[in-house]
Amino acid sequence: MKLATLPSFASVTLACAALLGLGSAQAQTVRYEVEPTHTFATFEIDHFGASMNRGRFDRKEGFIELDRKAKTGQFELTFHIGSVSTGTPDFDKHLLSADIFDAGKFPTATFKGNQFVFEGDKVRSVTGQLTLKGKSQNVTFTARQFNCYQSPMLKAEVCGGDFETTIDRTAFGLDYAVNMGMSKSVRIVAQIEAVRK
Numbered sequence: 001m002k003l004a005t006l007p008s009f010a011s012v013t014l015a016c017a018a019l020l021g022l023g024s025a026q027a028q029t030v031r032y033e034v035e036p037t038h039t040f041a042t043f044e045i046d047h048f049g050a051s052m053n054r055g056r057f058d059r060k061e062g063f064i065e066l067d068r069k070a071k072t073g074q075f076e077l078t079f080h081i082g083s084v085s086t087g088t089p090d091f092d093k094h095l096l097s098a099d100i101f102d103a104g105k106f107p108t109a110t111f112k113g114n115q116f117v118f119e120g121d122k123v124r125s126v127t128g129q130l131t132l133k134g135k136s137q138n139v140t141f142t143a144r145q146f147n148c149y150q151s152p153m154l155k156a157e158v159c160g161g162d163f164e165t166t167i168d169r170t171a172f173g174l175d176y177a178v179n180m181g182m183s184k185s186v187r188i189v190a191q192i193e194a195v196r197k
Contacts, residue, residue: 028067028069029065029066029067029072029073030065030066030067030068030196031063031064031065031196031197032063032064032065032066032157032158032159032194032195032196032197033062033063033194033195033197034060034061034062034063034064034077034192034193034194035154035158035160035193035194035195036059036060036061038160038191038192038193039060039062039077039160039190039191039192039193039194040056040057040058040060040190040191041056041057041060041077041079041188041189041190041191042054042055042056042188042189042190042191043055043056043186043187043188043189044186044187044189045169045182045183045185045186045187046182046183046185047182048181048182053086053091054086055084055085055086055091055092055095056084056085057079057080057081057083057084057085057109058083058084058085059079059080059082059083060077060078060079060080060083061077061078062075062076062077062078062194063075063076063194064159064192064194066116066123066159068118068121071116071118072116073113073114073116073123073126074112074113074114075111075112075113075114075116075126075128076110076111076112076113077110077111077190077192078108078109078110079108079109079110080107080108081096081101081103081106081107081108081109082096082103082107084096084101084103099176100174100176101133101174102133105134106132106133106134109130109131109132109133110129110130110131111128111129111130111131111139111141112128112129112131113126113127113128113141114127114128115127115128121148122143122146122147123143123146123161124142124143124146125140125141125142125143126140126141126143126163127139127140127141130167130172132172132174133172133173133174134173135171135172135173137167137171137172139165139167140165141163141164141165141188141190142163142164142165143161143162143163144161144162144163144164145161145162146159146160146161147159147160147161151195154195156195156196157195157196158193158194158195158196159193159194159196160191160192160193160194161192162189162190162191162192163189163190163192164187164188164189164190165187165188166185166186166187166188167185167186167188168184168185169184169185169186170184174186
């Protein structure tokens with residue numbers, strides 16, 4: 001009788017192990033590489049209450065890692081300061097100078113996010129370290145929208161969204177014209193899409 005029950009016990013044990021293994025396989029991290037033609041960071045700052053100065057960085061690279069089952073992730077994005085574009089060449093030159101970004105000394109800005117908030121399987125916010133002009137601060141980007149979809153052009157899964165935050169630029173040593181009354185607050189809007197690898 002005891003011998004007859006051994007296979008049954010072993011079968012149950014193997015079945016449990018298989019189910020546990022299946023659960024582990026389903027909870028996996030997926031990596032997405034940033035698609036540069038659909039990824040931009042724009043910034044805007046109030047110009048003495050009269051208008052908004054706007055610009056963006058055109059050269060960038062990075063990745064997103066998501067485990068939507070575990071609701072965790074990693075996000076890293078690097079922007080090249082020298083690629084700043086405002087539509088006005090003289091303004092671009094001033095932004096790159098030591099007065100503002102000091103691009104010769106600090107050629108890149110990075111955001112490394114590791115605290116994700118999900119609603120269902122959609123990302124609602126990402127918190128991490130923004131490093132700009134050699135200084136790092138904790139920043140939270142809030143998603144205005146986020147989605148993953150099968151791209152008919154790329155024949156691959158793409159995840160992305162529009163994220164925004166507002167920073168105090170003086171925390172990063174960007175204090176040009178503050179003593180003249182120009183705003184400290186800078187709104188950053190990041191449009192990001194990344195392709196599954």
